[in-house]
Amino acid sequence: MNALMREWQRYTPAERFGRWAAYFIIVLALVWAVRGIEIIPEFLTDAPEQMLDLLARMWPPDLGHYHPAVHQALIETLHIASLGTLFSFIFAVPLALMAARNICPYAGLNALAQLLLVTSRSVNSLVWALIFVAIFGPGAAAGTFAIAFRSIGFVGKLLAEALEEISPGPLEALRATGATNSHVILKGAWPQVAPAFWGVALFRWDINIRESAVLGLVGAGGIGVVLDDAINFFQWDRVATILLAILVIVILAEIIVTKLRARLI
Amino acid sequence: MTNGAVMQGLVIRNLVKEYVPGTPVLRGINLTIAAQGITAIIGPSGTGKSTLLRCINQLVEPTQGEIRLNGEDLVPLKGRALRLARRRIGMVFQEYNLVERLSVMENVLSGRLGYVSFWRAWLRRYAEEDIARAFELLEAVGLPEQATRRADALSGGQRQRVGIARALMQRPELLLADEPTSSLDPRTAIEIMELMTGLATSARIPLVVNIHNVDLARRFAQRVIGMAGGEIVFDGPPEKLEASHLRQIYGGEDWL
Amino acid sequence: MTASSLRQRAFPPHWGARAAFVALALYAAYAFAQLDITAGRLAIGMGEAGRFLGRMWPPNFARWELLLEGLLESLQIAVISSALGILLALPLGLMAARNLSPWPLAMVTRGFIAFCRSLHYVIVAILFVKAIGFGALAGVAALTIASMGFIAKLFAEAIEEISMKQVEAIRATGAGFGAVLIYGVLPQVASRFVGFSLYQLDSNLRNSTLVGIVGAGGIGGTLFAAFKRFDYDFVAAILLAIIALIFLAEVISGRIRALLR
Numbered sequence: 001m002n003a004l005m006r007e008w009q010r011y012t013p014a015e016r017f018g019r020w021a022a023y024f025i026i027v028l029a030l031v032w033a034v035r036g037i038e039i040i041p042e043f044l045t046d047a048p049e050q051m052l053d054l055l056a057r058m059w060p061p062d063l064g065h066y067h068p069a070v071h072q073a074l075i076e077t078l079h080i081a082s083l084g085t086l087f088s089f090i091f092a093v094p095l096a097l098m099a100a101r102n103i104c105p106y107a108g109l110n111a112l113a114q115l116l117l118v119t120s121r122s123v124n125s126l127v128w129a130l131i132f133v134a135i136f137g138p139g140a141a142a143g144t145f146a147i148a149f150r151s152i153g154f155v156g157k158l159l160a161e162a163l164e165e166i167s168p169g170p171l172e173a174l175r176a177t178g179a180t181n182s183h184v185i186l187k188g189a190w191p192q193v194a195p196a197f198w199g200v201a202l203f204r205w206d207i208n209i210r211e212s213a214v215l216g217l218v219g220a221g222g223i224g225v226v227l228d229d230a231i232n233f234f235q236w237d238r239v240a241t242i243l244l245a246i247l248v249i250v251i252l253a254e255i256i257v258t259k260l261r262a263r264l265i
Numbered sequence: 266m267t268n269g270a271v272m273q274g275l276v277i278r279n280l281v282k283e284y285v286p287g288t289p290v291l292r293g294i295n296l297t298i299a300a301q302g303i304t305a306i307i308g309p310s311g312t313g314k315s316t317l318l319r320c321i322n323q324l325v326e327p328t329q330g331e332i333r334l335n336g337e338d339l340v341p342l343k344g345r346a347l348r349l350a351r352r353r354i355g356m357v358f359q360e361y362n363l364v365e366r367l368s369v370m371e372n373v374l375s376g377r378l379g380y381v382s383f384w385r386a387w388l389r390r391y392a393e394e395d396i397a398r399a400f401e402l403l404e405a406v407g408l409p410e411q412a413t414r415r416a417d418a419l420s421g422g423q424r425q426r427v428g429i430a431r432a433l434m435q436r437p438e439l440l441l442a443d444e445p446t447s448s449l450d451p452r453t454a455i456e457i458m459e460l461m462t463g464l465a466t467s468a469r470i471p472l473v474v475n476i477h478n479v480d481l482a483r484r485f486a487q488r489v490i491g492m493a494g495g496e497i498v499f500d501g502p503p504e505k506l507e508a509s510h511l512r513q514i515y516g517g518e519d520w521l
Numbered sequence: 522m523t524a525s526s527l528r529q530r531a532f533p534p535h536w537g538a539r540a541a542f543v544a545l546a547l548y549a550a551y552a553f554a555q556l557d558i559t560a561g562r563l564a565i566g567m568g569e570a571g572r573f574l575g576r577m578w579p580p581n582f583a584r585w586e587l588l589l590e591g592l593l594e595s596l597q598i599a600v601i602s603s604a605l606g607i608l609l610a611l612p613l614g615l616m617a618a619r620n621l622s623p624w625p626l627a628m629v630t631r632g633f634i635a636f637c638r639s640l641h642y643v644i645v646a647i648l649f650v651k652a653i654g655f656g657a658l659a660g661v662a663a664l665t666i667a668s669m670g671f672i673a674k675l676f677a678e679a680i681e682e683i684s685m686k687q688v689e690a691i692r693a694t695g696a697g698f699g700a701v702l703i704y705g706v707l708p709q710v711a712s713r714f715v716g717f718s719l720y721q722l723d724s725n726l727r728n729s730t731l732v733g734i735v736g737a738g739g740i741g742g743t744l745f746a747a748f749k750r751f752d753y754d755f756v757a758a759i760l761l762a763i764i765a766l767i768f769l770a771e772v773i774s775g776r777i778r779a780l781l782r
Contacts, residue, residue: 008370008396008412010389030604033597037657037738047662050652079552086549122764124731126643130748135569140556214643217735218745221556231647243640250639322693345697352695362690366708375704379695386700428690435694 054236061240070226070245076140077222078249080215081208084147085201092152096159102171103163103189117160120153125211129220140221147208147215155204162196163189198264202257209253213246273300273335274471275321275439280330282316290316292495294330303462304473305486305503309515313495314475318441321473322354323347335438352379355432357461359444361424363431365417369408372416372427373399376434395434402430406460422453429461433468440465442474446481454478458485479511573753580761581754588762591733591740596766598660598729598739603722605661606668613669614676620685621706634677637670642728646737657738664728668721675717676710683709715781719774726770730763 011019098104099113123131128149132142171188179187216224223246230238275298282291290313298304306314319325321332323339332339339350355376363372377395378386385391391399403409406426416424425445432440442461446454458474462485465472476482482489483503491499491506491514499510553559582588616622617630646663653659683706691705733741740759747755 008400010368010371026604029600033600036593036597037601037661039658040654040656043654043656043658047653047658054648054652076556079556083549083552083556083558086545118768119764122727122767123760124727126731126734127744127760127763130734130745131573134748134753135573136562136566141558141562141566144556144558210639210641214641217643217647227644231651243644246641246644247636247639251635324689324693348695348697350695351693354693356690356693358686358690360686362686364687364691364704364708365684366711367704371704375691375696376694378691378697378700378704381700383697383699383703386696387703431690431694 057236058240058243060237061244062235062237063241065238065241066245070223070242073216073223073226074245074249077212077216077224078209080140080143080147080220080222081205081212084144084212085151085205085208087144087148088151088155088204089201091148092155092159095152095156096163097185099156099160100163102166102168103185113156113160117153117156120149120151121157122153123150125150126214126218129215129218133219138219138221143212143215143220143222146220147212150211151204151208154207155200158200159193159197162193162200166192195264199261202261202264206253206257210250213250272333274298275473276331276333277321278331278333280317280320280332281328282313282320282325283328289328290495291320291327294497296490296497296500298471298473300335301466301469301471302488303465303486304471304488304490305482306473306475306490306492307477307479307482307514308492310477312492314492315443317492318356318443318473318475321439321441322351322356348379352435353438355435355437355440357425357428357432357440357442357445359447361421361428361448363416363424363427366415368413368415369403369419369427370396370399370412373402373430373434376431379435399430399434402433403427405433405464406430421449422457425449425453425457426460429457429464433464438470440468440470440472442472444475444477446476446478454481455484479506576751576753577757579754580757581752582758584755585758587743588740588759591743591759592730592762592766594657595729595733595739595741596726598657598664598732599722599725602661602664602668602729603718603725605665606721606725607672607718609665609669610672610676613673614680615702617673617677618680620681620683621688630673631677634670634673637666638674642667643732643735646732647735650736655736655738660729660732660737660739663732663737664725667728668725671724672717672721676714679710679713679717680706712781716778719777723770723774727767730766 095113095117098109099117101110104110104113125146129142129146132145132149136142136145166189170192171184174184174188212222212224213227214224216222216226217228219225223242227239227242227246230236230242275296277294277296277298280291280294280296281289283289294317306317308314316325320327320330321334321339323342327340330340334350334353337350339347342350364375367375371389374389374391374395377391381391381395400409400412403412406429408423408426408430411419411423411427416427419427425448428445440461445461446457449457458481461474462472474482474486483506486503489499489501489503489506490497491510493514493516498513499506613630613634617627617634619627622630642663645666646659649659649662653662687709688701688705691701696704729739729741730744731739731741733739733743734745736742740763744756744759744763747753747759
């Protein structure tokens, strides 16, 4: 047997140190978090019992309550989600074009668009709803704007990424024919991003259906309003009906989106 | 066969496999493979060569029949007993089937997984002698310096060498190879066949290799089995394999 | 051959797409009317928005201790719920993967995951607040359930995309189920799992700034209270702090992701 290195280690020492450091940081963060959080032991031991009690009160659901109150609120929720999604595109598309470095050559405009998109995404739709309730007063208008403003950042970011990934060849070819910038975007960029565009639109619509269901908790219209009322009056059988309605609509939306995406892309 | 002298080698009796009930892929295979020697199975694609090999180590469950390795019937085995049987059978695959994101050494050592406990496997606490043997095998297959490289950084021929080392790491009583050269260029294919047959011979274990290159089969095997339509249509030494047999196996004659 | 038929041959009209666009436009008009969003209302809203922004400026950081306390609690909620959610999602994701798990189990698990994902975390948070009382614990419970559902789905999809050839090879060595998981499955999915987990930590941080609105702990409670008292300059301070925190988290997780690649 020759003097070949017969030692085998899975990681180099540096790799091992890195792994241990990562584990250590994770454990440290967890310990800090668990110690920091106020846990009242009585609440914790009581929790399963209370949870079961709540579920028992929910059963059987008061299905009679569905029509007309819950139904109307549900339709309103759908409108908020759909309109909000449509509305967001009015701002998201120009911002995406501005943010994409291969479309818009001005670094200043790129940065400005990115800043606006990040701001839109960082504020949750529920917080946007709080802001728009303060502006428009309670109601579906606030909800629609909240959904729209939250979606701008999401849609804009994904669209900008899709735009930056398109192949430059066709754009160059169009420019070579003497086409204007708007022509280049319409006939060179759009055909390349169209599938991504529809995909993003459907994806966001699906998310917005879920999100718009809770906006009513801060007074921004939709099914959240009736949910909030039922909870405040401890009408748990009605709460169960409303939750079921939300569950059904969310699952339906997901099925529709999956079917449509398969056809579009 | 008496109580005292257990039949050594591999004995397959009346092996039938139906993926879809009523359409058998294997129609009653009877085959005895001696405890040593190289056997090549040739035949067109889709004739059940791969299924036959996978029935032997039960990656595919046979519909009926009997497969005895050194006396023990493998077909009824389940769970732990099946795993113990599998570790006695090494297998080399067409597309190498290395775990690409693990290192070469980890891939070779994965041949010991049938022997070590879950925790040892997780923490890579292999016995010293296993690691030493893994190095020996890497040297034997010509990759002494590649132990810590990731498997997906290797070329096709190198990967298949690792695949052979992994199979031999099991210290198998039988080596199976499913089209081991089909994804390789002609020269590498010959090198791999030389390596595999050489190692199997020196380890004194039988090698059963599926191969669709008739020339390679003739060159390396002591026995050739021709399959067509899920049945054995030729069984004999390579010298006896003639054009008429090949016509029977592959059909037509334009290609000859 | 006339010009119009040439045009038609070059650009065959796509009637389905046109009908869809008209339907979308009609729907938008109808829905605007239904939700009572009119030009007049928007005009009033613009004026209100101006006043609102005016009252937000300058942001008031005088109560920074309250702000910091809320942010830290949100961070703690995010860390715990991510850890618990990921831990619970590992077995669930495996059980839901149709290539490794028996199909009745996979179907049941998929149903459970879909259920977890369908309810918005704020709704789950309300239920937990009612059941186990106000405070961060309710937030942790709600976000744990949400993360579990979300990550388990991603885990299951990642596992379903692995190469079964590598798994087969490990099986052929006589390895037990656990060893097959560790050698055949884990190496193929580990880096994606880490990516998902980081992503979930990121999104839990966003969400944990929010569950306070329904009383489940974190900065959201402070924010909601400030809104209700029309303390808009404090609202502005809180919003800026939240955006900064989220932005920082995004930068850090982006760095880690780049390191892992």
